[in-house]
Amino acid sequence: MVASGVFGGAFTLEEGLACADVDGKTIGEELERIGYAGEMECGGREVGAFFEAHIEQGPILEAEEKTIGIVQGVQGISWFDVSVTGMESHAGTTPMERRRDALVGCRQAEEIAAERGLEITVEEIWHSPPVKFAADCVGAVQNAAETLGYASRPITSGAGHDAVYVHNEIEAATQADIAAGCDVLLECDGRARHPRRRRAREGV
Known part of the structure; x- marks a missing residue:
């Protein structure tokens, strides 16, 4: 999602290019290495609509035997660093009631922090x-699924996707589901490109 974040203005180009993997290789360096560092300005172009085809990454559609999930939006996500600070003591000679054991504190941190004299930092x-x-856009997907006869249901995405930024386990998918998703997107595209043809077909 780094590239879409830069395109959508959530990150600066410099921030995106500076992102590094576990080996310290940055996106900018690798783009240069493979010859993909283009000169065209990133972002700044008006986007009328953006549709992203993606597998669900979850069990709901399969469990309900639905082919298409009509995504209403994406849930919020927050990550925290939590530090629990105690004091090391000799495990054999220090009674539990006299310890400031951080591992024990982690298990019931909020309840016993004051009792055990622990400092808890949440960042x-x-x-x-x-x-x-x-x-x-949501309506276009729903109408396309109905027009093509695919079983569908509204759903909220629990994973982050490129559409988050452009808008403002083991993964698997059957060939039939992939084809259905592509059919729906093509139907959405056709409606957007040919509104007169759509209105004529619908008798408007």
Whole structure:
């Protein structure tokens, strides 16, 4: 989601290019290495609508035997660093009631922090607010699924996707479901590109 975040203005280009993997290789360096560091300005272009086809990454659609999930939006996500500070003591000679044991404190941190004299630090290190998708885009997907006869249901995405930024386990999918998703997107695209043809077909 780094690239879409830069395109959508959530991150600066410099921040995106500086992102590094566990080996210290940055996106900017690797783009240069493989010859993909282009000169075109990133972002700054008006986008009328953005549709992203993606597998659910969850069990709901399969359990309910639905082919298409009509995504209403994406849930918010927050990451925290939590530090519990106690004091090391000799495990054999220090009675439990006289210890400031951080591991024990972690198990019931909020309840016993004051009792055991522990310091608890909670720092939010990343936050992605919930995103509600545009009603006309959601409606286009729903109408396309109904037109094509695919079983569908409204759903909220529990994972982050590129649409989060452009808008403002083991993964698997059957060939039939992939084809259905592509059919729905093509139907949405056709409606957007040919509104007169759509209105004529619907008798408007």
